[in-house]
Amino acid sequence: MTREEALFKYTLRLGDNALILSQRLSEWCSYGPILEEDLAMTNFALDLIGRAQAFLGYAAQLEGIGNTEDTLAFRRSERQYYNNQIAELPNGDFGHTMVRQLFISSFEQLLFSQLRNSKDETIAAVAAKTLKEVKYHASHAGDWVIRLGDGTDESSRRVQQAVNAIWPYTAEQFEMDEVDSLLVAEGIAVDLQSLYADWKNHIAAVFAEAKIAMPGECYMQTGSRQGIHTEHLGHLLSEMQYLQRAYPDAKW
Amino acid sequence: MVTTALTKEQVLGWLSEIADPEIPVVSIQEMGMLRDVNITGDACEVLLTPTYTGCPAMGIIEADIKALLHEKGVANATVKMIYQPAWTTDWMTDEAKEKMRRYGISPPVHSGCGDIFKAEQHVSCPKCGSEDTAVVSRFGSTACKALYKCNTCHEPFEYFKCH
Numbered sequence: 001m002t003r004e005e006a007l008f009k010y011t012l013r014l015g016d017n018a019l020i021l022s023q024r025l026s027e028w029c030s031y032g033p034i035l036e037e038d039l040a041m042t043n044f045a046l047d048l049i050g051r052a053q054a055f056l057g058y059a060a061q062l063e064g065i066g067n068t069e070d071t072l073a074f075r076r077s078e079r080q081y082y083n084n085q086i087a088e089l090p091n092g093d094f095g096h097t098m099v100r101q102l103f104i105s106s107f108e109q110l111l112f113s114q115l116r117n118s119k120d121e122t123i124a125a126v127a128a129k130t131l132k133e134v135k136y137h138a139s140h141a142g143d144w145v146i147r148l149g150d151g152t153d154e155s156s157r158r159v160q161q162a163v164n165a166i167w168p169y170t171a172e173q174f175e176m177d178e179v180d181s182l183l184v185a186e187g188i189a190v191d192l193q194s195l196y197a198d199w200k201n202h203i204a205a206v207f208a209e210a211k212i213a214m215p216g217e218c219y220m221q222t223g224s225r226q227g228i229h230t231e232h233l234g235h236l237l238s239e240m241q242y243l244q245r246a247y248p249d250a251k252w
Numbered sequence: 253m254v255t256t257a258l259t260k261e262q263v264l265g266w267l268s269e270i271a272d273p274e275i276p277v278v279s280i281q282e283m284g285m286l287r288d289v290n291i292t293g294d295a296c297e298v299l300l301t302p303t304y305t306g307c308p309a310m311g312i313i314e315a316d317i318k319a320l321l322h323e324k325g326v327a328n329a330t331v332k333m334i335y336q337p338a339w340t341t342d343w344m345t346d347e348a349k350e351k352m353r354r355y356g357i358s359p360p361v362h363s364g365c366g367d368i369f370k371a372e373q374h375v376s377c378p379k380c381g382s383e384d385t386a387v388v389s390r391f392g393s394t395a396c397k398a399l400y401k402c403n404t405c406h407e408p409f410e411y412f413k414c415h
């Protein structure tokens with residue numbers, strides 16, 4: 001693998017993670033439990049779509065075969081997507097969405113703090129920008145996990161269930177492959193494994209305050225680095241890509 | 253048609269008329285979104301930076317810039333989005349902040365925003381100036397604003413978040 005190929009794949013993965021989570025969060029539009037939360041989740045979706053646009057646009061430029069951020073988003077099938085599986089998991093109830101958001105945003109806060117210093121100028125610039133937004137996402141999700149976890153019997157039970165259900169999807173965020181190793185050596189990417197301890201400490205602190213039990217050792221889902229996904233991604237894409245698939249090159 | 257050579261100052265002067273579509277009392281220049289203009293021959297490249305990565309106003313601003321330059325006879329105009337350095341509310345002029353306040357939006361007051369969550373505890377009401385205000389929601393009608401209410405005059409208002 002050349003440095004250019006690795007950089008393309010790395011940027012594509014950053015873009016895919018943002019795009020797929022954005023699509024999931026936007027499903028909450030007009031379904032939020034209260035108006036303020038409806039606005040919050042769609043605000044996050046908007047931040048993420050902006051991030052996806054920046055990374056996928058850069059990926060298309062690196063690839064150099066005439067793709068754009070739009071063709072990358074709307075013309076690839078699920079096996080060509082490289083987002084972590086956690087991003088594509090269905091929303092479930094509001095607490096479930098907040099738990100998923102906590103796991104992802106806490107990881108992203110650590111990731112983008114370091115990517116700000118990437119030797120790739122574009123990645124560093126987008127990371128610096130996105131970090132400001134991710135801080136809000138992480139703080140918001142943490143507040144809700146605490147409020148619901150340390151809330152009523154019902155809300156606590158539901159949050160614990162969500163934690164147990166999503167936990168097996170958390171480790172994939174820290175998986176390293178050939179792309180990561182090559183770019184870490186170049187000073188472009190981040191050693192994801194090195195972020196795990198800080199991430200877990202942060203989650204443990206939130207869980208302690210939320211009176212939520214940390215899941216024990218268990219099987220961890222994997223596969224997205226090879227384009228292998230849960231059954232949910234295909235359904236998500238069929239909805240997201242419908243218009244461009246049915247009417248290719250349709251424009252506003 | 254433009255008969256004399258374009259100058260950067262001329263183009264910047266024209267573009268200073270373009271308003272932020274979401275806060276029409278301030279211009280994109282006062283907001284700090286308009287970063288630079290490069291003139292090469294008859295080509296004019298405008299460098300723009302987004303406030304938030306997903307700000308939906310950017311598409312409208314880009315179209316406004318192109319339409320205005322076209323009207324001024326600049327045939328070859330492009331708009332380039334730049335991300336470095338990242339936009340910050342510190343680039344907003346004091347004048348812009350005052351216009352925003354009179355418009356009913358409490359402007360970001362704390363420079364640097366070291367701690368975004370501390371900064372948002374001292375937001376003053378744009379209507380009566382009271383410091384006795386409370387957050388209703390950190391997320392408002394647009395990504396850049398939060399919802400507040402004033403405990404003195406009881407008016408709800410928006411706060412432009414420190415960024």
Ligand SMILES: [Zn+2]
Pocket residue numbers: 377378379380381382402403404405406407
């Ligand atoms: Zn007031």
